[in-house]
Amino acid sequence: MTTSFDLRLRPGMVLTGKWKQGRYQVVRLLGEGANGQVYLVEHRRRWYALKIGRDAVDIQSEINVLKNIRLRKAGSEPFLVAVDDYSDPAGQDYPFYVMRYVRGMPLHHFMEKEGADWFPLIGFHLLGKLAALHEAGWAFGDLKRENVLVGEYGRVELVDYGGVTASGRSVRQFTEVYDRGYWNAGSRIADGTYDLFSFGVLCVHLFESRRLLHLTQTLLPQNRLADELMKLVEGNSTLKPFAGWLNKAFNGGYANAREGAGAWQRLMHGPGVRMKRPVAPRWMTGLFAGSMAVLAATIAWMMAEGMLTLGLP
C-alpha cells in the first residue's frame, strides 16, 4: 500500500493542533493506506487513533461522515474526538482527526492466529455492525479484511469510514476485488446488498486468498461472475456450510445485514460448522467458583446450626 505523502511522525514526538492547540504524543504507527496514516497517540493520559493525510478534501469527507453517523453507544465517548491541522517545521499543513482507538488486530491476522473456528461468530458480529449502519441509512462501502479489527472474544469493529455512503448514492470508495460491479453482479449504488456482496468476497478472501487472486489475474472482465466465487466457496470446508447464504448474498437476496445476520445465526448451529464459543475469562470463572464455595459453606453452617433443614419429614 502506498500513501500519497511522505510525512513520518516518530514515536515520542508531540503533535500540536494548529487551531485548537490539542497536544498528542505519538506512540506508534497503526497503519497506513491511500488516504493517510493512522497513529496511536496519547492525549490527556488516554489512547486515541489519529489519522493524518495531505488531502484536505479526503480527510474532510471522512470527518463529515463520522460526524453524521454518530457511532456512539449511550453514555460513551463519541467515535470522532477532535479535528485540526498540523503544521510541520517547513510550514506545510496536514489535516488530521482524532478518533477512538480500537484495540484489536485486522481480521485476517486474527484468523491466522486464532483459527478458522472463530469465523462463524466473527461473521455474525460483523453482520451486526453492518446492520447498525444500514439501519441508520448508510452503507459501509469499502468493506475488506484490513478494515475489520477483531478484539477479545471475537468482538468486531469497523475502521476506515472513507467509503461510507448514504443509501441510494454511488459508493464513494471501494476496493476492486470486493466490488459488486467488478464481478458484474450489480450496480455501485450504496445499499445493504452492496455491503453483503463485499462481505461474501471477504469470506472467500479469508480462506481462499490464493485462488481468489488467481481468478482476478486470469479471468477476462466479462467472465468475472459470482459463480466463480461460488466455486471457491463449494471447494472450501469452512465456507461450504455457508454456501447457500453466500450464494444468496452474492445475488442480492438479503435486503440488509440484519436480515442476513438472522439467516447466518441459524447456520452457525447447523451441520458441518465448527465454531469457537468464547469462554468466560478465568477471573470470572474463579469468581463463580468462589461464590459457589461460599454458598455451600453457608448452607452447611445453617444446617449445622439447625437454621435449615433439607425438607425431610
Ligand SMILES: Nc1ncnc2c1ncn2[C@@H]1O[C@H](COP(=O)(O)OP(=O)(O)OP(=O)(O)O)[C@@H](O)[C@H]1O
Ligand atoms: N480507530 C482505529 N483504531 C485502531 N486502528 C486503526 C483505527 N483506524 C485505523 N486503524 C488502523 O490503521 C489502518 C489504516 O487506516 P485507514 O484504513 O483508515 O487508512 P486509509 O488510508 O483510508 O486506508 P485505505 O487505503 O485502506 O483506505 C487500518 O487498517 C487499521 O489497522
